[in-house]
Amino acid sequence: MNPLTTLLKPAVSDPWVAKFLVHLATDRGASVYTQRNYRQALAEFQHWHGEQHPPPPPWEKLVRDDFRSYLRFLGRQKLGRAAIALRFSALRTFYKYLIRHGAASASPIKNLSLPKPAQRLPKFLTVQQMKDLLAAPLTLLDRPKRKSAGRPISVAACHRDVAILETIYSCGLRVSELCGLRVADLDPSEQLVSVRGKGKKERRVPISRTALAAIARYWGLLARPPEGLAPVFLAQTRRISPLSHVMLQKRLKTYLALAGLDPALTPHKLRHSYATHLLDAGADLRSVQELLGHAHLVTTQAYTHVTTDRLKRAYEQAHPRA
Numbered sequence: 001m002n003p004l005t006t007l008l009k010p011a012v013s014d015p016w017v018a019k020f021l022v023h024l025a026t027d028r029g030a031s032v033y034t035q036r037n038y039r040q041a042l043a044e045f046q047h048w049h050g051e052q053h054p055p056p057p058p059w060e061k062l063v064r065d066d067f068r069s070y071l072r073f074l075g076r077q078k079l080g081r082a083a084i085a086l087r088f089s090a091l092r093t094f095y096k097y098l099i100r101h102g103a104a105s106a107s108p109i110k111n112l113s114l115p116k117p118a119q120r121l122p123k124f125l126t127v128q129q130m131k132d133l134l135a136a137p138l139t140l141l142d143r144p145k146r147k148s149a150g151r152p153i154s155v156a157a158c159h160r161d162v163a164i165l166e167t168i169y170s171c172g173l174r175v176s177e178l179c180g181l182r183v184a185d186l187d188p189s190e191q192l193v194s195v196r197g198k199g200k201k202e203r204r205v206p207i208s209r210t211a212l213a214a215i216a217r218y219w220g221l222l223a224r225p226p227e228g229l230a231p232v233f234l235a236q237t238r239r240i241s242p243l244s245h246v247m248l249q250k251r252l253k254t255y256l257a258l259a260g261l262d263p264a265l266t267p268h269k270l271r272h273s274y275a276t277h278l279l280d281a282g283a284d285l286r287s288v289q290e291l292l293g294h295a296h297l298v299t300t301q302a303y304t305h306v307t308t309d310r311l312k313r314a315y316e317q318a319h320p321r322a
Contacts, residue, residue, distance in 0.1 A: 014056040017042050020097045029200030031176045032245075041090035048073060059095075060104045067091070067109050081115045088114055124273040129261060130169060133270075136255035137161040156221040161251055163214035164233055164243070168267065170211035171195070172274035172292050175245045175267045181232040188212050197293035205291050275303045 021039055024030040030038075048070055049057045067088075074084050091109055098104035125133065137158045168178055177195050185194040186207070193207045215232065219225035226234060231242035245267075253263040271292070278288050289300040 014042075014046060016059060016098060016103055017046070017056075017094070019101075020094050023097060029196075029198070031174070031198060033176070034198075037086060038090040038093065041087040042094060044087065045070060045091060059098055062108050064108045064112060067112055071112070071114070075115075085114055088112070123265070123269050124276045125261070125265075125269065127277060129259070130270075130273055130277075132259040133255055133261060134162065134165050134169065136258040137165070139258055156218065159214070159218040159221055160233055160243075161255065163211065163218045164248065164251075165255070165270070166211040166214045167193075167207065167232075168270045169274055170208040171205045172271050172278075174198075174271060174293075175248060177293075178233070178267075179231075179243055179245055179248065182229050183226050183232055184228055186212075186215070186232065195293065198295075201293065201295075203290065203293050272303070275300070276307060279303055279307045 017039075020042075021035065024035050024038060046055060046057060049055070049066075071084070071088075074087065088109060092107065095104060095107035095109060099107065140153050140158055141155060143153075164178065167173065167181075171193055173181075173195060174197070177197055180196055181193070187193065191207055191209065191212065192204050194202060194204050196202050218233075222234075226232065226240060230240050233243045235241045235243045235247060248267060252265075252267055256263045256265055275288055275292060278291070279285070285297065285300055285304065288303070289297050292300060294300045
């Protein structure tokens with residue numbers, strides 16, 4: 001058995017790791033995904049180190065050769081380059097925390113050479129595919145009603161899901177950003193929405209009239225529309241509780257299938273589609289970077305490869321001397 005598979009939900013016994021995870025959640029405002037991945041990465045390293053030495057790892061005494069050995073171990077587990085990079089990113093960030101708090105004098109991972117991850121172009125939906133997906137939730141209401149023991153289709157839930165999809169595509173939001181939206185974050189008169197992104201960074205992005213109208217229709221179907229600090233999108237029609245990312249992913253799979261698209265596509269692909277369509281329509285890279293909330297321009301540049309490849313194909317198909 002792969003030893004990494006035994007660490008599905010590791011307990012935190014190392015006091016410095018426990019403090020670091022609290023720091024991630026509170027001071028840095030890391031997403032639930034980052035918290036989960038970093039927790040898992042540190043637990044895996046502790047498990048590997050504990051197989052050879054008594055726990056917990058003496059973080060301040062570890063040297064580069066320890067992490068070279070760990071890198072070779074990960075390679076033998078046939079992990080992909082991106083998965084290895086993620087684990088060392090967690091360790092590197094953890095060491096920065098230890099140094100800042102005087103628990104280590106230097107990072108033994110600094111300048112350690114890692115296998116370079118292969119560049120993968122972001123997947124996205126075409127404009128027509130997005131239109132088909134945005135229309136999918138309401139097609140459930142057009143289906144003939146069956147006499148069955150199953151829960152009846154909720155009109156409010158279908159309109160909520162239309163509003164969710166319109167908002168993601170209109171604003172290019174991450175799942176965590178969408179689930180964290182509050183009514184007070186919306187400014188319908190200015191057509192702006194305040195978004196809390198990674199690291200508690202806040203940005204204001206435009207929201208379309210179409211998305212605002214979809215939200216208004218959804219709220220109009222509720223017995224008591226949310227207000228103030230209540231979530232924009234509710235998990236249930238009668239209770240003020242936010243929609244979870246798990247429920248969002250589950251609902252999206254249903255609508256992707258209804259639209260004849262791949263159900264394995266994630267909500268993040270809608271964000272990719274947003275960025276790609278903006279660049280295709282002539283938006284400049286810096287503006288798209290700010291809209292997406294990317295800390296570094298190089299992250300946004302991945303989308304330019306997509307649009308450049310499409311331009312090349314169009315050129316080759318259309319130019320008589322290509």
